[in-house]
Amino acid sequence: MAGSLIFTDVLTVIFCEADNYPCSSLSADRQASIQPNPCSNTANLLVYLIDVYPLRKIYLCPLYTNMTRIYLDNAATTPLDAEVLDAMMPYLTTRFGNPSSIYSYGRETRLAIENARKTVAAHLHVSPGEIFFTSGGTESNNTAILAAIRDLGCRHIITSPIEHHAVLYTTAHYEKTGEVTRSFVKLLPDGHIDLHDLEAQLASAKEKCLVSLMHANNEIGNLLPIKAVGQLCQKYNAIFHSDCVQTVGHYPVDLSSIPIHFISASGHKFHGPKGAGIIYINGDVKVSPYIWGGGQERNMRAGTENLYGIVGFAKALDLAMSRHKEDFDYISSLNTYMREQLQARISGVQFNGDSHGHGLYTVLSAAFPKTDKSEMLLFNLDIQGICVSGGSACTSGAAKGSHVIGTLYNNPGMVTVRFSFSRHNTKEEIDGVVARLKELI
Numbered sequence: 258m259a260g261s262l263i264f265t266d267v268l269t270v271i272f273c274e275a276d277n278y279p280c281s282s283l284s285a286d287r288q289a290s291i292q293p294n295p296c297s298n299t300a301n302l303l304v305y306l307i308d309v310y311p312l313r314k315i316y317l318c319p320l321y322t323n324m325t326r327i328y329l330d331n332a333a334t335t336p337l338d339a340e341v342l343d344a345m346m347p348y349l350t351t352r353f354g355n356p357s358s359i360y361s362y363g364r365e366t367r368l369a370i371e372n373a374r375k376t377v378a379a380h381l382h383v384s385p386g387e388i389f390f391t392s393g394g395t396e397s398n399n400t401a402i403l404a405a406i407r408d409l410g411c412r413h414i415i416t417s418p419i420e421h422h423a424v425l426y427t428t429a430h431y432e433k434t435g436e437v438t439r440s441f442v443k444l445l446p447d448g449h450i451d452l453h454d455l456e457a458q459l460a461s462a463k464e465k466c467l468v469s470l471m472h473a474n475n476e477i478g479n480l481l482p483i484k485a486v487g488q489l490c491q492k493y494n495a496i497f498h499s500d501c502v503q504t505v506g507h508y509p510v511d512l513s514s515i516p517i518h519f520i521s522a523s524g525h526k527f528h529g530p531k532g533a534g535i536i537y538i539n540g541d542v543k544v545s546p547y548i549w550g551g552g553q554e555r556n557m558r559a560g561t562e563n564l565y566g567i568v569g570f571a572k573a574l575d576l577a578m579s580r581h582k583e584d585f586d587y588i589s590s591l592n593t594y595m596r597e598q599l600q601a602r603i604s605g606v607q608f609n610g611d612s613h614g615h616g617l618y619t620v621l622s623a624a625f626p627k628t629d630k631s632e633m634l635l636f637n638l639d640i641q642g643i644c645v646s647g648g649s650a651c652t653s654g655a656a657k658g659s660h661v662i663g664t665l666y667n668n669p670g671m672v673t674v675r676f677s678f679s680r681h682n683t684k685e686e687i688d689g690v691v692a693r694l695k696e697l698i
């Protein structure tokens with residue numbers, strides 16, 4: 258039996274220990290020494306539980322191949338839309354020219370990029386010259402923070418402790434180098450930022466500030482009153498950056514009505530390709546290149562463009578906006594249905610963030626009472642083919658804490674699961690997940 262599992266399929270190896278043993282992988286001779294005890298055996302899945310001191314448990318799971326899976330982790334990433342792939346295909350095949358080439362192959366791909374830029378700019382109500390294509394949200398966040406410090410004279414950063422790591426770690430880096438000081442805005446009990454505290458911090462700041470606050474939190478879904486924050490920044494002459502990775506493609510975002518300098522967005526969050534994103538840089542601010550070389554992206558970001566990614570980003574945004582109302586209504590109804598079902602069927606369930614108010618319709622963050630059974634909830638859902646997140650970027654199944662949930666709730670007695678939806682999900686899938694949860698909690 259061991260042979261049929263361990264060496265005939267690719268393995269996902271997950272270490273889980275009471276005090277958060279890090280995710281790791283086993284060496285080949287360690288694998289060979291394992292004496293597995295089958296603790297679950299279904300048509301598609303074998304799971305083994307082994308006690309190896311000092312680890313309490315090691316689970317070995319073949320990667321799923323035939324199992325019907327339920328994907329409720331759309332805030333992590335979304336599947337590429339078929340129409341987006343169709344739009345990208347010519348640029349992966351016949352239209353392969355380097356956009357910098359002056360002959361016809363290059364001209365047709367240059368045109369595709371500039372058309373994509375116009376499409377994106379039109380949806381965001383800005384000028385095409387204010388849109389720069391990047392590799393995604395992380396690069397855009399890094400770029401905005403770097404530019405604010407290096408080119409715009411910001412010496413203090415006001416941000417929040419529940420930003421994405423692409424903001425949190427980047428601002429921590431510049432704080433560590435001594436280029437800036439950093440403070441966190443106060444959070445209200447429901448996870449919204451305290452606007453009064455933000456204003457007090459801006460009013461008392463001695464040096465030029467960068468405010469970096471995300472438009473929607475990717476773990477609990479809370480939405481920022483982005484216009485009000487922009488107006489405060491304008492009043493105190495601060496630079497404003499917002500990580501809009503969870504909102505662009507999910508809401509109409511009209512930047513012409515918001516005083517803002519930078520936003521970040523990422524294609525794979527709305528059925529576009531991975532590795533394709535944008536940074537919006539307000540035309541009123543002048544920033545220097547952030548990657549030097551061939552002069553692409555109007556000298557701002559050198560390197561041959563991710564042509565098909567850019568085309569895919571624009572197509573995905575176009576599609577998302579054209580079906581926004583329909584998707585919003587449908588996905589919101591799934592979210593509400595799941596919340597009601599959980600409330601009705603799982604005792605002790607709580608919801609993180611502002612799930613009844615100003616929050617993303619795509620995200621539902623639930624907290625379940627921790628019991629012997631529910632401690633390994635993510636892992637147990639995973640082995641039943643249910644893909645959800647615990648709010649951390651670590652391997653699904655590992656009980657690694659989320660900085661967002663830790664900051665806001667810090668309740669070791671609860672297990673958080675983030676469910677996030679797309680137009681591909683169904684009520685039947687939600688019924689299936691709730692039924693599994695009922696067994697596992």
Ligand code: PLP
Pocket residue numbers: 332333392393394395396421423471473474475500502503522523524532534
């Ligand atoms: N910001 C937020 C709010 C996100 O949810 C993510 C993705 O998880 C990122 C930034 C990073 O985006 P990307 O994966 O495109 O680098």
